[in-house]
Ligand SMILES: *[C@@H]1O[C@H](CO)[C@@H](O)[C@H](O)[C@H]1NC(C)=O
């Protein structure tokens with residue numbers, strides 16, 4: 001019920017704030033994961049966990065084949081080709097009991113805070129790593145010999161490099177021996193970007209204006225801008241964070257103090273000023289980072305992708321839309337290119353107005369060399385060879401103008417994706433060369449509930465190939481790292497690390513499935529869907545990432561499904577199951593070879609998992625075929641031959657006259673029917689047992705209680721059955737009662753043989769339930785969090801239940817099911 005309601009303000013909001021017709025709406029920007037892979041269906045996952053918790057700091061060294069993992073109280077070195085091969089090495093790095101007691105005494109949370117959370121793991125030099133841990137609010141750091149994999153005897157003080165608080169936003173990089181970290185280091189200190197392990201340690205300025213305002217850091221990225229730089233530029237480190245905005249904003253809500261996503265940068269060769277800005281950055285500049293709804297979005301993760309040279313660097317950022325939009329959970333993904341960042345940092349500055357306590361655009365003269373820029377060839381020609389040579393006018397200007405006036409806008413001015421009902425907490429990107437000669441960026445998006453979305457950027461949008469349930473217990477995905485060498489993605493979270501293959505082509509069983517997946521890693525080779533990487537016969541492979549349509553010729557169409565028989569009585573309800581493999585597919589039903597269920601509109605309900613025929617009439621008999629229709633491709637999924645037999649009259653006619661009318665025939669029929677009935681009962685019971693055993697395989701229940709199908713037949717005979725027959729059916733009674741051949745119930749005194757000749761005994765179909773046994777256990781899953789299970793009845797129920805209307809029961813079920821789907825699909829499914 002919640003979603004349609006939540007939809008409304010969203011649409012209004014988009015209409016109100018966007019205005020420009022060229023922008024795509026939130027509906028267009030959303031995407032549904034094409035397939036859903038639940039935890040127990042996930043293949044190829046390798047898991048590592050130890051007694052430790054919080055596997056949140058990952059350092060991949062692809063060339064050495066090692067994945068280092070920093071956890072709570074431990075550092076691990078795992079074999080990156082198989083993290084679960086048991087060859088891990090471990091450094092135990094716990095807090096001493098005295099330190100822990102000390103920490104507890106200070107009133108710290110004894111469940112989370114008084115431990116050593118490893119927050120930094122970086123390569124220091126060819127022989128050593130460098131690690132820092134919070135160490136129960138007393139941070140320590142240490143160089144670690146990577147071969148011996150041991151802590152040194154003497155640890156270094158870490159309070160300038162590592163936060164006290166395990167939950168505080170933090171980012172750290174070692175660049176050419178210098179340690180660049182950003183966080184709020186101490187309990188009450190201001191956030192700061194610092195450089196340590198360097199002859200010239202540097203910090204940000206705090207007076208007269210704070211360069212950082214209550215900042216929470218998310219990520220940092222080194223861009224080697226000195227390489228082939230035409231202007232002799234310097235390498236830069238970019239910082240991504242959230243902070244409090246003080247400036248006048250053109251946003252719709254001026255009353256509140258917004259927290260905004262921002263990007264700052266410093267130059268690697270910065271040495272600080274001589275008398276002004278001594279031991280402070282002279283190259284610090286920051287700009288606002290806009291994605292979808294600035295001031296309502298919270299930056300969660302950033303990943304950069306270097307397309308071969310630094311000018312082609314792309315930044316991908318994941319945001320969650322903040323709590324002001326309480327009625328909905330949503331995330332956005334934006335892409336920024338290097339030139340957008342450069343434009344903002346080369347643009348006008350902001351200045352702080354003491355009188356109004358606001359930041360406004362600075363319109364005055366800008367001194368030379370340009371404040372905040374690195375030392376370039378031009379500066380060197382002017383005689384400024386390092387930041388220490390900069391004139392006082394420039395340094396004074398820098399102190400007061402850290403903020404740029406222009407915000408950094410996403411590529412094409414809008415997000416790639418706005419995903420409702422999901423919170424993205426981590427992001428990694430891989431670039432894949434597809435068969436069409438193009439490069440596609442594949443996004444890995446971790447959710448707050450332990451799922452992973454794998455998506456491909458196509459044009460200005462995103463196609464979500466699949467959603468994978470990586471962790472059984474919901475927990476935020478903290479870190480994602482991609483290894484091209486191992487063709488793996490590593491997922492770090494509280495309970496462990498998981499290694500997953502970059503793609504799972506073998507999961508696609510047909511050419512259509514393979515093409516429709518639009519995974520640039522996968523192609524159809526005529527027999528199976530397989531990895532493109534390393535394939536020698538590329539010309540033989542079919543793939544269509546761009547449109548997800550072309551490449552399957554007639555011969556490669558999936559084999560037609562085996563036709564199954566269904567036989568029911570007039571007035572019964574039948575479900576013809578047809579499970580779609582793809583969340584993007586819809587079912588089309590052909591009846592007697594023609595589309596449309598117009599003939600019996602009132603009787604048919606198309607659900608997500610099948611076709612429901614209520615109150616069947618003999619003229620509904622015929623051939624029913626279900627097709628999966630997706631992106632214009634149609635693939636046959638199921639076929640049924642349905643027979644609806646005329647039902648016996650419900651009012652018992654005078655018994656004896658009927659018997660007398662044809663005594664011989666009656667006995668013949670009676671015996672045939674009794675025999676068939678018995679046989680059917682036996683088979684029914686067997687089937688039932690089999691299905692009841694299967695039932696326990698995939699058991700998903702979340703939120704809404706499981707729906708129970710009490711009975712399938714409206715012609716339930718349970719109450720009227722004589723005791724011996726009821727006994728014969730035993731506990732299974734009431735489960736599945738429509739059994740062909742049983743219809744005229746010869747042994748029942750309450751019912752009589754019809755005067756018309758009874759129907760010829762129906763052929764024994766392969767499955768002769770009316771479909772409920774074959775009902776998929778898992779109904780359509782959406783967004784990785786909505787599940788319902790349709791269960792068969794476990795216990796024999798009192799007979800009155802049998803008479804409740806099945807149509808009612810199923811309408812309720814279908815009603816509920818509708819809410820597990822996206823709103824915009826409602827119309828289709830409720831036809
Ligand atoms: C560490 O893991 C525990 C258990 O899941 C969790 O409650 C806690 O928030 C995590 N701490 C950090 C700093 O991630």
Ligand SMILES: *[C@@H]1O[C@H](CO)[C@@H](O)[C@H](O)[C@H]1NC(C)=O
Nearest residue numbers: 064065079080081082085087
């Ligand atoms: C990792 O495992 C692979 C194969 O299992 C093995 O060849 C390799 O030597 C291992 N690497 C390390 C660093 O142990």
Ligand SMILES: *[C@@H]1O[C@H](CO)[C@@H](O)[C@H](O)[C@H]1NC(C)=O
Nearest residue numbers: 100104108109110111112114
């Ligand atoms: C943490 O503190 C709570 C309440 O003070 C106490 O009940 C619990 O045993 C403590 N846990 C540990 C691991 O010390």
Ligand SMILES: *[C@@H]1O[C@H](CO)[C@@H](O)[C@H](O)[C@H]1NC(C)=O
Nearest residue numbers: 124125126127128129143144
């Ligand atoms: C790497 O750094 C460590 C710690 O500072 C030092 O002991 C070691 O000699 C360095 N190794 C090299 C090859 O410079």
Ligand SMILES: *[C@@H]1O[C@H](CO)[C@@H](O)[C@H](O)[C@H]1NC(C)=O
Nearest residue numbers: 591592599619620621622623
């Ligand atoms: C399908 O064809 C059969 C035989 O031609 C006919 O009896 C039946 O009514 C048709 N079914 C529907 C639903 O049109």
